[in-house]
Amino acid sequence: MEKLRTVRGVHDLLPNELHKHNIVINAGLEISDKYNYSQIETPIFEFSEVFTKPLGMSSDIVTKENYIFKDRSEDELMLRPEGTSGVVRAFLNAGLVQDVPQRFSYYGPMFRYERPQKGRLRQFKQIGVECLGLSSSMADIEVISLGHDFLNKLDLLDKINLTINTLGDFESRQKYRDALINYLKGYQTKLSKDSIRRLSINPLRILDSKDPDDQKIIKHSPNILDFLNFESKIRFEEICKGLDHLNIKYNIDKNLVRGLDYYCHTAFEFVTNELGTQGTVLAGGRYDGLSKMLGGSDIPGVGWAAGIERLSLMISSEFVKQTDVVLMGQAESFNYLLLPIMKKLIQEGIKSEIIYTGNFSKKFKRANKINASYAIILGEEEINDKIFKFKNLKSGIEELLNLDQIIKKLKN
RNA sequence: GCGGGUGUAGCUCAGUUGGUUAGAGCGCGGGUUUGUGGUACCUGAGGUCGCCGGUUCGAAGCCGGUCACUCGCCCCA
Missing domain, CATH: 3.40.50.800 (Anticodon-binding domain)
Structure with a gap:
């Protein structure tokens, strides 16, 4: 019996649990359809570069959590760790650059070689949306509103808070990054081990460190909002205004950052405290650079992905066979x-x-x-x-x- | 990848300072009911005590390793 089991972090879905997944998926696809997002499906594995180029070599997803393998023709392939890169690749492949904006929804299994925990598996499912070809802040607002309606449909909004921030455009972020490194270098001896490592790899990540000593230092660190150029600043204000206009409640957290290289400008997370440390239930942002990183033309995009397992842990529904x-x-x-x-x-x-x-x-x-x-x-x-x-x-x-x-x- | 906790029947759990045939409730099977269920009563099956090794006359309980789950870190949905 011992040998007959699933591999670590990969689980069977019995009817009771699958039923809850399907409730989440159907709610997501339905509301996406109403927002006129069309469902798309891409392969669960791709040439590795589809993920390694846009995600960036500083991300753990690429460096230590990947499922990379060679097939019989010696092509280097990777099980997809997230959905956005594949969708954008498909969009470029199909020549849809000629026909923007394009709005997509998708769901399916993703794979990351992580240490399993509750709400964190090696094979897990995400549902997500991508809006391609619109640089207007209206698209960001639309996409957040869609996520908000999705969670509302599942009746979870009273357990979930929305946090937003901006990373600015490339220019603003570069300036901020320099200022932050400069500031943190003054505390180099007092920072946690992890943060010292981050200082050279991904300094922005230090901002959401959970180490209490780090947090004291971060408290007085430079604020990204002070480094935004005019365009980035206006854009962020527009988004806040748009959310206000829709009566969507949010907190601005200047320390909210993103781990993946392709993000810029808007970043947002819907977080619950009901799932312990795995509380991020739906998250996304703008990724204007992604298309170019894949070798395509310069196509702006914004979207989010939600963890189906995490959401289904939160909904109360029992599958009763009828x-x-x-x-x-x-x-x-x-x-x-x-x-x-x-x-x-x-x-x-x-x-x-x-x-x-x-x-x-x-x-x-x-x-x-x-x-x-x-x-x-x-x-x-x-x-x-x-x-x-x-x-x-x-x-x-x-x-x-x-x-x-x-x-x-x-x-x- | 790092640190802590847990691992006994399908499920939830008991199991006294190591001592001989390892228990309960629920669930499951059979029966009370040879054309009728949901209740009740009777009864039965099911465990190499996660796995491997060690200590011991003797290990579910102690020690080491390993695997899985779980909590936190890293990271992220």
């Missing part, structure tokens, strides 16, 4: 006679199951277990008259009817 009708015969030889009856019911859109084994007592127990509403009973008493005993399992009422009458009753 069956419209069960069919049972008195003896095993009656099962053959029930087969065409069941087929007819199914054609009428009625969810049916023949209970093949056991005596009537056992068959009724089975009927209860699968939550059947009605039973069609065929025994020696009925068979000659071409009728059935039709029993309402909730009320216990039984009547003798022919098949047409039964179907009529079931469809009323």
